Amino acid sequence: MKENDCIDEVVRVKDVFFQYHGQPVLENIAFVIKKGSFTGLVGPNGSGKSTLIKLILGLLNRRERGEIYLFGTPLEKFKQWSKIGYVSQKANSFNSGFPATVFEVVAMGLYGKMGLFRFLRKGEKEKIDEALNTVGMLPFKKRPIGELSGGQQQRVFIARALVSEPEFLILDEPTVGVDAASVKKFYQLLLKLNQEKNITLLLVTHDIGVMTRYVTDVLCLNKTLHFHGTAQDFETSDLSSVYKHDVQLVTHEHGGFHT
Amino acid sequence: MIEALLKYEFLQHAFLVGGLIGFLAPMLGVFIVVRKLSLIADTLSHLTLTGIACHLFLTQHFSFFLQLHPLWMGMSFSVIGAVLLEKLRHIFHSFKEFAIPVVLSSGIGLGVVFLSLADGFNNDLFQYLFGSMIAVTKEDVWTVFFVTVIVMGLLMLFYKEILFLSFDEEQARVSGIRSNFSQLLFIVMTALVISISMRIVGILLVSSLMILPVATALQFARSFKQMFAYAIIFGELAVVFGMWAAFSFHIAPGGTIVVLSLLLFIVLLSGRKLLGLPVRVYRSKKEEM
Ligand SMILES: Nc1ncnc2c1ncn2[C@@H]1O[C@H](COP(=O)(O)OP(=O)(O)OP(=O)(O)O)[C@@H](O)[C@H]1O
Ligand SMILES: [Mg+2]
Numbered sequence: 308m309k310e311n312d313c314i315d316e317v318v319r320v321k322d323v324f325f326q327y328h329g330q331p332v333l334e335n336i337a338f339v340i341k342k343g344s345f346t347g348l349v350g351p352n353g354s355g356k357s358t359l360i361k362l363i364l365g366l367l368n369r370r371e372r373g374e375i376y377l378f379g380t381p382l383e384k385f386k387q388w389s390k391i392g393y394v395s396q397k398a399n400s401f402n403s404g405f406p407a408t409v410f411e412v413v414a415m416g417l418y419g420k421m422g423l424f425r426f427l428r429k430g431e432k433e434k435i436d437e438a439l440n441t442v443g444m445l446p447f448k449k450r451p452i453g454e455l456s457g458g459q460q461q462r463v464f465i466a467r468a469l470v471s472e473p474e475f476l477i478l479d480e481p482t483v484g485v486d487a488a489s490v491k492k493f494y495q496l497l498l499k500l501n502q503e504k505n506i507t508l509l510l511v512t513h514d515i516g517v518m519t520r521y522v523t524d525v526l527c528l529n530k531t532l533h534f535h536g537t538a539q540d541f542e543t544s545d546l547s548s549v550y551k552h553d554v555q556l557v558t559h560e561h562g563g564f565h566t
Numbered sequence: 567m568i569e570a571l572l573k574y575e576f577l578q579h580a581f582l583v584g585g586l587i588g589f590l591a592p593m594l595g596v597f598i599v600v601r602k603l604s605l606i607a608d609t610l611s612h613l614t615l616t617g618i619a620c621h622l623f624l625t626q627h628f629s630f631f632l633q634l635h636p637l638w639m640g641m642s643f644s645v646i647g648a649v650l651l652e653k654l655r656h657i658f659h660s661f662k663e664f665a666i667p668v669v670l671s672s673g674i675g676l677g678v679v680f681l682s683l684a685d686g687f688n689n690d691l692f693q694y695l696f697g698s699m700i701a702v703t704k705e706d707v708w709t710v711f712f713v714t715v716i717v718m719g720l721l722m723l724f725y726k727e728i729l730f731l732s733f734d735e736e737q738a739r740v741s742g743i744r745s746n747f748s749q750l751l752f753i754v755m756t757a758l759v760i761s762i763s764m765r766i767v768g769i770l771l772v773s774s775l776m777i778l779p780v781a782t783a784l785q786f787a788r789s790f791k792q793m794f795a796y797a798i799i800f801g802e803l804a805v806v807f808g809m810w811a812a813f814s815f816h817i818a819p820g821g822t823i824v825v826l827s828l829l830l831f832i833v834l835l836s837g838r839k840l841l842g843l844p845v846r847v848y849r850s851k852k853e854e855m
Contacts, residue, residue, distance in 0.1 A: 364740050388742030395736060405600055405733055408789040415733060418726040419741030425726075451788055467737075 315342045316379060317475045317507045318363060323373030325355075325362060332358050334531050336373070340524075342474075345501045345508045347518045347538070350528035356511045357396050357479055359528065364393060364477070378475075389420040392468030394461075396479040396511070409455070409463050410448045413438055416467035438470040439463075441496065457484040465493075469500075476500065479511045490514070494521050567810055580699035580766065581809060583710045584819075587763040587775070588805030590714055592783075592797035593721070594759050595776035597752065599784070601732045605666045606651060606753065607760060607773035610644045613673040614761045615769045617643025618694055619680035626684055637709055637761060644757035647673060652750050697768030697820030699809060710762045717755050728752050729790065766809070768820035778827035779804060782834055785845065800830055 318340040325333040332355045340346055350356050361367045363375055365382050375382040378390065413435045414427060421431075439445040442462040452460060461484055468476060478497075482490045498521055500506045512518050519525070525541040527534035534541060571577050598607055621639035624631040631639075647669055654665035681687060693700075721728075727748040730738040739745050763772045783796035808823030815822075838845055 366736060366739060386742065388740060391740065393737065393740045404784070406784060406787045406790055406793045407733065411790050412733070415726075415730045415737070416741070418730050418738075419743055421726065449789070471741075 316340070316376070317342050317344075318509075319374075319376040319379075320359075320363070321374040321376075323359075323362065323375065325358060325367070327358075332530065333362070336528075336532050338526060338532060338535050340507065340509060342507055343501070343505055344524050345497070345522045346510070346524040346526055347515075347522040348509060348511045348526045348528060349513070349515055349518070350533075354529040356528055360393075360477055360479055360509070360511065364391070389471045390474045392416070392471060392473035392476040394464050394468045394476075394478045394481045396483075404453050407452055408449050409439065409444060409452055410435060412452050412463055413467045413470050416470035420471050434470055434472075435466075438466040441469060442466045443492075458486060458489065461485055462489075473506065475507045475509070477509045480513070481510070482512070482514065490517070494518075497521065567814065570813065575704075576700065576702050577813065579702040579704060579707050580819075581806070582707050583702055583762075584699075584766050584805045584809050585802065586710050586714045587759070587766060588802040589798055590717060590759050591763050591767075591772070591775045592779040592801030593794060594717070594756055595780040595801075596783070596790075596793050596797050597728060597732055598756065598776055599780040603756075604773060604777050605663070605670075607756060607776050609651065609666050609670040609673065610648055610753075610757045611760045611764065611769045611772040612670055612677070613647035613757075614640040614644045614764055615694060616647075616673045616677035616680065617641065617761075619677045619684065619686060622686045622690075623680040623684040635705060635709055637706075637765065640764065641713075641758060641761040643673075644761050645754050648753040648757040649750065652746075652753055692818075693768070694764065695768050695770050695820075696818035697764070697766050697771065697823075699766065699813060699819050702765065706765055710765065713758050713762045717758055720751060720755055724748055724751055766805070766819055767823055768818065771820040771824045774824045774827060775801065775804070778824070778831055782827075782831045785835060785838055800827065804830060 316339055318338075320336055320338050323333060323336040324331070336359065348356050348359070358367065363377070363382075365385070377385045378387065380386075414431075416438070417427070417431055417434070427435075436445060436448070439448060442465050444459065444462050444466060447455065447459065447463075452463060455463065461481060465478070465481060468478075482493055485493060494517060497508055497510065501508050508522075510518070510522065519538050519542055522538050525534060525536065525538055526532065527541070534544065536544075571581065595607075598604060617640035618636045620643065621631060621634070621636040624639075651665050651669050654668060658664045681691065727738070727743050728751075730741065730743055731745055731748055731752075735745055760772050760776075763775060767775050779800035780793070780797045782800045783793050786796050787793040804823050804827040808826045809819050811817065811822040811826070812819035835845060
């Protein structure tokens with residue numbers, strides 16, 4: 308395939324293998340994420356979901372084999388990082404006493420886009436307010452980030468990922484520690500971003516029941532790719548029921564861990 | 567004191583230099599504290615001493631070095647050490663703190679060798695260790711001013727990058743920030759500021775001037791911007807009054823400056839406690855677990 312051949316492809320993963328210290332974690336992974344899709348990535352704990360995402364983002368560079376393309380460009384040459392927003396699974400593992408306000412944290416989302424020697428302008432400040440408003444955190448703008456609850460911090464990090472107006476948003480279990488009512492609102496927000504702003508979404512979650520109601524595609528991972536197809540196909544497949552059962556357990560354990 | 571200040575040129579120089587480092591040291595200190603790099607500051611200050619010892623040794627054998635300010639050699643060692651530290655931290659990825667004792671002890675060892683060879687265990691050494699206001703020359707002022715301009719320029723250029731990296735390295739990298747380069751730049755800036763601070767505060771006490779005002783600022787700041795403001799205010803207070811006390815009572819300024827910063831920290835912290843305000847502790851989630 309030539310570069311930029313298919314601009315409607317946001318991610319292309321080809322025959323990717325990965326191991327941590329000789330321990331294989333991903334084997335023979337291949338898939339494509341199309342522009343405008345909303346993909347749910349599911350799989351039990353330790354199945355390699357976060358690892359796969361870090362590979363896509365170039366955060367792990369000891370890839371054993373395989374190729375990854377972002378927006379048609381090989382990962383190694385990809386430079387337009389502001390097109391991608393990322394909320395990591397451990398988003399709130401930052402230093403809790405870090406003396407920065409919510410506003411300052413969200414502003415960081417714009418740093419990659421801004422040139423050297425540039426400070427925030429009015430338009431950029433408005434964008435930050437808008438992103439905070441989207442996640443319902445505008446009233447907390449001036450509060451130190453360390454003084455917020457875990458779920459509130461999570462929302463701030465989502466705002467930071469949104470502020471640079473990415474075309475592709477990757478969220479690794481963003482709703483862990485977020486209350487049920489907010490989870491619903493959060494999914495509706497994702498749907499809005501996907502449908503109105505045409506942002507391509509990749510969402511890692513254990514919450515299969517809820518997820519399948521919103522996503523267009525499902526990736527099912529457990530070291531190898533077990534399923535890749537539309538949400539409807541996933542619902543009718545055997546995998547769906549197996550995972551629903553498995554994952555229910557997993558979700559509970561998970562919740563326990565974080566509280 | 568004011569009379570003396572008007573009368574003695576060296577005192578004017580000393581206060582100029584002090585004013586600049588009272589501003590720069592806490593400013594970089596803000597990043598050092600939030601990144602938990604205090605030990606790196608100490609390591610780099612000891613390397614400055616190694617460089618100065620090397621200069622001392624070289625002047626005895628090559629007259630060329632007599633024309634050179636010892637601080638340049640100190641700065642070179644400190645900067646080279648900073649680069650080395652970064653490299654070592656990459657090599658021992660999972661044991662990053664391992665790099666510090668290696669560089670620190672090698673630096674001190676080498677410094678002692680140079681000092682012994684140069685017969686340098688004398689009054690001069692004492693000044694380098696604990697600081698001095700005597701005989702601060704115009705050349706000192708220019709050197710410090712020059713470094714201040716460079717460091718301020720770099721900090722303004724790379725403020726966003728360094729702040730984001732300090733907050734969350736992974737996210738910063740995903741935003742396309744070149745983490746290795748910014749990291750290296752920051753540590754080199756730290757090396758430069760440490761070297762120039764040494765003239766007044768002394769090698770053994772430089773890192774406290776970078777850390778203590780920031781620790782105090784942490785109690786009051788409600789944003790990252792405020793951190794700088796408070797840290798610089800506390801830093802300048804300590805330096806100016808510390809130098810005044812040092813001159814009046816014939817004490818090494820490094821001592822008075824650090825003791826004053828410490829007093830400021832204790833008084834303001836107790837004040838907060840008495841007023842029933844929370845005392846903030848800086849720690850990461852990892853340590854809480
Ligand atoms: N830094 C690391 N070093 C070594 N092994 C690792 C590391 N990170 C993850 N692993 C291993 O790789 C495997 C996949 O981990 P990964 O974090 O990708 O799983 P996950 O699907 O995201 O799980 P979860 O649902 O718990 O988030 C696990 O077996 C884990 O033990
Ligand atoms: Mg994970």
